[in-house]
Amino acid sequence: MDGGVDDSHDPFLLKGMAEAVPRIRKALQEEEHILVYGDYDADGVSSTSLMIYLLRYLGASFDIYIPHRSNEGYGLHNHALDWAVQQGVSLVITVDTGISAVHQIAYAAELGIDVIVTDHHEPPELLPEAFALINPKLPDCPYPFKGLAGVGVAYKLAEALLDGKVPEEWSEIAAIGTVADLMPLLGENRSLVRKGLASMRKSPFPGVRALLEVSGITMNTVSAVNIAFGLAPRINASGRLDHAGRAVALLTTADSDEAGQLASELDLLNKERQMVVERIVGEATDKLIRQIGDGRPPDIIVLADQGWNVGVVGIVASKLLERYYRPVIILDIHPETGMCKGSARSIPGLDIYEALTSCAGLMDHYGGHPAAAGMSLHRDNLDAFAAALNEYAAAVLTPEHLIPVTAADGDIPISDLTLQAALELDRLAPFGMSNPLPKFIVRGAAVKETRKMGQEGKHLKLVLQQGRHTIEAVAFGKGELADLLPGGTMIDVLAELSVNEWNGSRKPQLMLQDLAVPEAQLFDLRGTADAVRQAVRLKEVLQPYSGSTPFTAAAVFKNSRLSPLNDLKGMSLWVYDEEAGINVLHHGQAEADGKVSLLCLLDMPETPEQLDALLTAFPQAENIALLHARRDGHDRLQVPTRDHFKVLYKLLASIAATAVPEHEVLLRLSRQSSLSVRMLGRMLDVFEELDFIERTGGMISFVSQPAAKNLSASRHFVRLGQTAEMEQYFMESSPRELENWMQARRQGVS
Known part of the structure; x- marks a missing residue:
């Protein structure tokens, strides 16, 4: 079956439709001036646009009004009704709003204005005394499908007024609002969106075509996903950063040039919105990290600041929820009044509307759903507000609720x-x-x-x-x-x-x-310009993938490195030590058993003993990042051979027959061989141990007839071979070779 049958229902099954239709027809007949009152989100914009097409089609005299999100806020406002009276309005039709406007609709009645409410939000216990209320969610409404968007209810009003003969292309507008408002794509919504998408692939609307073009969407393959991630954000950007009227103008214009101009403006607004969101997400994240330090975030994250655009705080809350998987509330503080306006986003385990209801006395206003809500309160109540919410959450949330779960439909090759x-x-x-x-x-x-x-x-x-x-x-x-x-x-x-x-x-x-990645990984970032910054970045990138296990990280570095404590917050910090191998400076959040999510080697170990101590301290590192500098080739050690020592022995015999300063010996040896000064110094240690040379007061002299001894009897020779081998692996081998070698060494250590 290709997407289901037509699930359309008789619009007159909607309670209030039988009263609304004759009232609108009377207004048309008597040439009353009608006001369409909408909302500033994509559903509200779509609903308002659809009503414009309907009233144009019917030849009505009308105006539209959409409140400014940050200056006026959501819902019907008395000052807008005062303006309507001045325009000669006698009938207001609300779309995607109005079901809670008890006082405002009473005020409209005082002004002699009839109000028809079309809405889809949850009805409050006390309903407004409007001329007609049309909302499928009204408790006594017999309409069989309750999931209509605001634009879906407006579409049903159009069906009722046009005896079911709604122009096919209007379904495009209905599809945009339905998808953008995250309505269930089942039943009537499903058939309405299918119809809208089919029409959109050959859309007669210049605004829809222009919006698809700036969104980079191919018309003949447009889908609901394209609406959700391409069209809806650009329409919403209008109401978030400017005024939603610009988006309404785009969807209702008949002029292609105007449509192209308006679509470009919305595209620029959306880019600006993205930058604003990115800035606020960064500021909010920094604020949270400062608050919690090395600890865990609270069950409900509440963050507020000045200059956080109230039009995008809901998106910011969603971004932080995605990162921390906890309910998040982000609020903008008005610098003069101290009033805070905010948005909440929640996880399935916590009904945020119920949580807000538990501390309603601390807010001036709030409303919403289990997953999302809005609120306003004074800055003085913020601390008590956050404390009350977390007290509520402590009684509701379990550790399992804080683990994100995604349902899959099967394992497929x-x-x-x-x-x-x-x-x-x-x-x-x-x-x-x-x-x-x-x-x-x-x-x-x-x-x-x-x-x-x-x-x-x-x-x-x-x-x-x-x-x-x-x-x-x-x-x-x-x-x-x-x-x-x-x-x-x-x-x-x-x-x-x-x-x-x-x-x-x-x-x-x-x-x-x-x-x-089921297996432990070795991240080969050797030679990185800034090891500390790279370690911080790795932690930030990997942390969201830690699942239900707390993410822990550790960094190991040389004692000579300038202290990176300030940048490596929350990480366990260790230094290499000549005697003990490695020593802990700061435990951070690392587990006592050495199981860490990420082990960052800012510097490579200098000795095999340091490497073994490292492997012993972190026997269960899930991921290891190699961030150490690559040593210059002229300064590297080589795995020593007997030939190296034969050549050096002959050179020493000619150079140090009598006592010579050691630095001069090293300089002359380096000129006459391919070995580094560092390598030659280690080889001199071997010769001294085997009594082939004597070192006294910085001078070296060659022993002319030493007792015969095997190189392998020298502790320094064995150590040089091990250190050179380690350095060779850390500097030159492939990640796979180094990983296998470290694994073999780890097993030897344990």
């Missing part, structure tokens, strides 16, 4: 992820809320190719292989993982299967939702 399979899945579209695109787990795939793509390398592209079968995989926003997934890495992925169309060719492609 790459050989089954074919183009035909992707095309078959596409027949189940449109995908969205309550009808998600199926997710599959692919286990044991080898990374064949890795590269970054997109602006500034923000996105990740992989080629995965199982046996002789390969498939491309894309992960948006995961470009930083490219350095950590070299060819040959074995990974498990959670992904959606899609069709990639490019230059007329089609092939299957995985859209990665998550990935795991």
Whole structure:
């Protein structure tokens, strides 16, 4: 079955429709001036646009009003009704708002204005006394489908007024609002969005065509996912950073040039919105880290500051929730009044509306749903507000609630992820809320190719292989993982299967939702310019992938390195030691048993004893990052051979027949051999131990007839061989060779 049957229901099953339709017809007949009152989000913009098309079609006299998000806020406002009276309005039709406007609708009645409410939000216990209330969620409304968006309710009003003969292209506007407002794509929504997408692929609306173009979406393949991630953010950007009227103008213009101009403006606003969000996310994250130090974040994260644009705080909350997987509330503080306006986003384990209700007395206003809410309160109440919410959360949340879980539809080998399979899945579209695109787990795939793509390398592209079968995989926003997934890495992925169309060719492609590397990894970042900064970056990149296990990290470095304590917050810090091997400076969050998520070697060990102490201290390091500098070739040790010592013995016999200063001996030896001064100094230690030379007061003299001794009897000779071998592995070997050698050494140590 291709996406279900037409699940449309009679609009007059909606309670209030029977009263609303004759009132609107009376207004049309008597040429009353009508006001369409909408909301500033994509659903509100779509609902307002649809009503404009309807009232134009009916030849009505009308105005529209959408409040400014930050200056006025959500809902019906008395000052807007005062303005409406001045315009001669006698009938207000609300779209995507109004069900809670008890006082405002009473005020409208005093002004002699009738109000018809069309809305889809949860109705409060006390309902406004409007001329008509149309909302499928009203407790006594018999309408069989309760999941309509605000634009869906407006569409039903259009059906009722036009006897079911709604122009097909209007379904495009309904589809945009339904998908953007995250309504379930089931039943009537499903058929309405399918119809809208089919129309959008040949859209007569200049605004829709221009919006698709600036979003980089091919018209003939537009999908619900494109609406959610391409069109909706640009429409929403209008209401977040400017005024939603610009988006309404775009969706309702008949002029292609105007549409192109408006679409470009919304695209620029969306880019600005992204930068604003990025800035606030950074500031909020820094603020949280300062608050918690090395500790864990609170059960409900509450952060507030001045200059955090109230239009984007909900997006910021979503970003922090994704990172910390806890309910998050982000608030903007007005610098003069001290009033805070904010947005909350929550996880399935905690109903944020109920949590807010538990401390309602601390807020001036609040409203919302289990997963998202808005609120306003004074700055003086912020600490008590955060404390009360966390007290509530402590009684509700369990450790299991704080572990993100994604449902998968099965384990699938790459050989089954074919183009035909992707095309078959596409027949189940449109995908969205309550009808998600199926997710599959692919286990044991080898990374064949890795590269970054997109602006500034923000996105990740992989080629995965199982046996002789390969498939491309894309992960948006995961470009930083490219350095950590070299060819040959074995990974498990959670992904959606899609069709990639490019230059007329089609092939299957995985859209990665998550990935795991089951085996411990060795990250080869030798020679990095700033080892400390790289260690911090690695910690930030890997932390979100730690799952339910607390993420712990440790850094090991030479005593001579300037203290990096300030930058390496939360990490266990260790230094190499000539006597003990390594010593701890600061324990951080590392486990006592040496099990760490990430072990960063800012410097390589200088001796085998230091390496063995390192392996003993961290027997269960999940990942090791090599961040040490590469020693200059002229200063490296070589694995010593008898020939090295034969040549040196002859040179010493000619140079140091009588006592000569050691620094002069080393200088002359380095000129006459290919060995480094450092290597020659270690070899002199061997000769001294075997009584081939004498060292006294910085002078060296050759012993002319020493007793015969085997080189292997020298402790310095054995140590030099071990140190040179270690250095060779750390400086020159491939990551795989070094990993295998360290593993063999670890087993020898244990």
